[in-house]
Amino acid sequence: MAPAKILVVDDDPAIRNLIVRFLAQKNYQIESAVDGKTALAVFDQFHPDLVVLDVNLPDVNGYTLCERMQSRTDVFVLMLTSRTDSADKIQGFSKGADDYLTKPFDLQELEYRVGAILRRQRTVTPSERPILVYGKLAIDQESREVKINDNLVSLTALEFDLLLFLASSPGKVWTRSELIQEVWEYDYVGDQRVVDVHIGQIRKKIEPDPSNPTWIETVRRVGYKFNPTS
Template sequence: MGVSHILLVDDDQELTELLSDYLTAEGVKVSVSNSAMNALERLQAGETFDLAVFDIMMPEMSGLELLQQLRPGFQLPVIMLTGRGGDIDRILGLEMGADDYLSKPCNPRELLARIRAVLRRAKQVEPSVTSILKHGTIELDPSKREVLIGAHVVDLTSAEFNVLYQFMLRPGEILSKSELTEKVLHRPLTAYDRAIDVHVSRVRQKIASCNAPQELIKTVRGEGYLFVRDSA
């Protein structure tokens, strides 16, 4: 795999210089935008990146507003940087289609780990299953990373795709939040971490919006989630 190209968007120039220097030393190509407007202009002009990191708190246009402008047309993986105690911002970011979040002030090493995890899951599925998975009207193609419900293509982020992939691999089994976090987000589940819950919720909503015949993903209180077996 070639060098990954990251777009780092934050109005704090001192921070972007620090993070850029660290990531570059670790073999990542970094482009910086010190405003959300500049980042939006670059993306709409056709510049391509493997992943973007958006700070939420920026003047003129916030990271959340920037993400809202991009989704669902841009499938670029996005990590949000949130302030301390910004639980609502984190959840909003995930609901708008962010792939993951990290609290500020962030450790550059932790940011690099998150970047690598998101890029890995955006490009890979488990090599043991490459054939199309089917459940009722749902078809999931791991090689194309595409989901169809009937004739409708379901627009999923990389994290949402991998959530559904894990469920369709193991219908009728309870998957714990810890296991889903490890397999989907490639990191351990931490206290007060709502990321996997939001990704599961968005998958539910998108399946329902395509007129899937029943509630396929059930919450098993205290244990996790279960993807209902196909009764056919």
């Protein structure tokens, strides 16, 4: 199996070079960029499996760049930031980031998070029933498309994974920790509110009234469930 390809985007040469050298020693294919413009050019040529992306870049906000990359492919994104407040992380997750690492960080933690993210699989094995249909909502597992009334809904890769997982077990109640384990597919060590952020983003896109959701219901003090009869 070919080694995974990782694009490192950070304008700080010391941090960028440190990450590049460290991950190269772990037998990953590495490319790097110092700003958003260069990163997008490399991204389109390199087709990375994962982008390690700094939030603060000289020419573009890292969140915006994350969103642009997510619109091109289902690439994994690990955000780097020196900020520690929850609002900053929530903004990153809402733009499609898969995980967060706060500077300064330990290289072993970086290795763990990179490896854990890459162990996830976003490809769907074709089945006899690749399209889940619940009333006006259709979820195509093979094309990874979601439609409401035949209108395409734009979801990030992680939002699609989360919606598909819930819709595949209609009526079943899942705790936040269970969803993280099943959808993120590793022991996420951050704030479990990341689940709430992504649920909120999905609701904005598929619910007629996101403040009164009917597809994805909140089960108080437990978690969430998918309502197939919405």
